[in-house]
Amino acid sequence: MYEPQSVEKRIYQFWEESGAFQADSSSEKPKFSIVMPPPNVTGSLHLGHAWNNTLQDIIIRYRRMAGYEALFLPGTDHAGIATQTRVEKMLREETGQSRYDLGREKFVERVWDWKREYGNRITNQVRAIGSSCDWSRERFTMDEGLSKAVRTVFVELYNRGLIYRGNRIINWCPRCSTALSDIEVEHMEVPGKLYHVRYPYVDGSGEVVIATSRPETMFADVAVAVHPDDTRYQNKIGKMLQLPLTDKQIPVIADNYVEQEFGTGCVKITPAHDPNDFEVGLRHNLEMPQCIDADAKMTALAGAYAGLSREEARIRVVEDLRQGGYMVKEEELLHAVGHCSRCDTVVEPFLSDQWFVKMGPLAEKALASLGRKELEFVPERFERVFTHWLDNVRDWCISRQLWWGHRIPAWYCDSCGEITVAMDTPETCQHCGSKDLRQDDDVLDTWFSSGLWPFSTMGWPNDTEDLQAFYPTSVLVTAYDIVFFWVARMVFTGLEFTDKMPFEKVVMHGLIRAADGRKMSKSLGNGVDPLEVIEKYGADALRFTLANGTSPGNDQRFYWEKVEGSRNFINKLWNASRFVLMNLPADEPLQDLDPGAFSVVDKWIVTRLQETVDEVSGHLLRYDFGEAGRALYDFTWDEFCDWYIEFAKLSLYGEDEAAKGQTRAVLVYVLDNVLRLLHPMIPFVTEEIWQSLPVSGPSLILASWPQPDQTWTFPAAVEEVRQVIEVIRSVRNIRAEMNVAPSKPIHLLIRANSVQSDALLHSVEPYLKRFCNAEAVDIGTNQTAPDKAVTAVFGGGEIYVPLTDLVDLGAEQERLQKERDRLQSEVLRATKKLSNQQFVAKAPPEVVESEKQKAAEYQQRLASVEERLAALMAD
């Protein structure tokens, strides 16, 4: 039994130390490169990473074997919010201090300590799944070089007018105390209420009724808007309203944004707390007071409610509105509420000074480039998702109120108030020369640095050899859930700063789900730790599970049973290899392959191997890992193990030394190639086995990828062995159906229906004897059915198994009738097709021809079965 635990660590170390993972930028070979989506340093490997890494590593190992200089560049990102939160929590637990107690500098130093201590945990986990990364090129988003790239891009974009600072509404997470970009907000349908509230006119001439889902923001109301065409309110525009629960007065204004049909057609305008109202505020030049602060608490503006949380405030405000007679009605409302994607807190639309990337021009460039087919998505459909998003992008808020991250290279002048943006800390203000400069406190969104990953990792902005050799990268492999976060940003920055798409292809895979189809998540506690899988079944089994039988871009569910199946396959391979090895002579060299001396089964397996090589290579080139895995599984188990090895035993246990030598050579040849083909998927076992095979080369990881060899294909042999197998199966079926114990020898008679068939059957007689457990085999073109025999019909003739004392005539009749029915329906199907003039006229000739052949063969078989049946009835 194969035990991966004792093998995998050793093999990985061997590879790593042998330099097999290292790519040479000065190599003459064609280049192939992948940059790994950097996992969070704080994180630990989950099955999604495992899947992602498996696919990348399959691609890289395949290309490396196929003669490319292959680079798989690993690294991690600094994960601003996640890491900072983590270290803050640790700090609080250990010393009771907050980051403010420590101060920025000390705190950041603390995070670096943490990173140095735990940061290589995840990269060691990546090693455990076998990724053949070039660790000498490992990068971290906060490395000096990558930080320089970040500053360069920031300064450049600022100078090109694509980065600006503005006082705008952004998504604010009160718990994380930072701004978030639009895509870091998850909208969830939440039941709420639509409150209809009376706002009376100041002059006592009545009232308007507004509808709101957030009554607690009313203290920051600056107007009530109606549609300019709304006849109900046209003459009210400009009138003043008394804001309930306050002494404030606000005007009725007109704006096209209001929908007349919704609610009452009146909208309260709160520019500081609602993105739409903010736009209205800008259009009408309104004040933008805030009644909720950064901690999601009510400000002094809320008067008596100041200091309350927004939730408490709502309850109290609603109550007081009811008391005061302002509440008209309360309707149930299901509405989408933004939640922080990291901590699930309800996001507050918050007016503040932030930095933004102007997306319009960047998106346009990306769309143009996509239009020119400069990037290919696999599967294709993801391109639509991508372009649709690009069509509607909004500016990207990139500043984060954190300490851990790339600090924004912008300085404010206390003398003139202007901003200086520079690569290096400026001595003086660019505008007035003053030395009173303060650097912006904020850091950049982590994705800002991840967005530069394909080229920043290769040394950009310096013009390095790596960039020359390996950029643009060949493929990007990622799950579809981060196309917008990551892929899009890399595309923008790649085009803007390198004038190239950062990768030729984007290969998308799905998400891995729990067995019940739900997402794996910490809160549900239904996550499976890949390391546990590796510990129990080995990394190869995990990899094969994740790659085999999957479909591009689709999700998959995790099943331990599937891992078990993979483990069984690996074990099968291991045992087959043991068989091959134990049948090799210890001291003689292996014979050369001599196709002239091949037996029919040798020709067959060698041909099937060529076909498999062709098939698997094609699937891998198309990134169709599931199909590649399936083809290899079937060939290895069903054809090589179940049939060829069994055939080979005859020769190996026989007396013919020449045949034995050939068989050994074929076994080794096929196994060698199977190992090569399987290596990208299950690198550990294949390397381990390969090391003990009598083949030349330092390691499988550096061995060459098999090429299909047309001179070694014997199509006739494939057809012949197919027939031999059919005979053997038929006899086994007879044994099982007629309850003849496998241990009981039988007498086998075969009537060949052609000379060729006769010759073939004679040549494979030893196989028939062994596989059918026949004490005697009689083959001839004029064999006839003996009395009391069980019959089966195959393509090349008829099989008779005399069962003198055992035969149950009823059972045999039943068997033959079943077979007759089956054949009849086949004949019917074929003749029906052929009698259709349209089919014969319009279908491709080869299809018609093969249909004719089928019809003829089934006719013949049917006739045989009917004849036998008649004879049986006559008895």
Next chain:
RNA sequence: GCGGCUGUAGCUCAGAGGGAGAGCACCACCUUGACACGGUGGGGGCCACAGGUUCGAUUCCUGUCAGCCGCACCA
């Protein structure tokens, strides 16, 4: 609202314009000298539904139903 995915054996899923597949589960048999994480044989499916294109559709197109997922500021 817009866009996308999925619907195939009891379960999980591949597949492809010309005879329905795999793994697991199930039934029967097998202590065969690589492997019981194994071997042999077997049962099981109107390929969601309705139209259309085609000589031919489970596969392509349209619609319906069901499940899921993105994107979207409707108070």
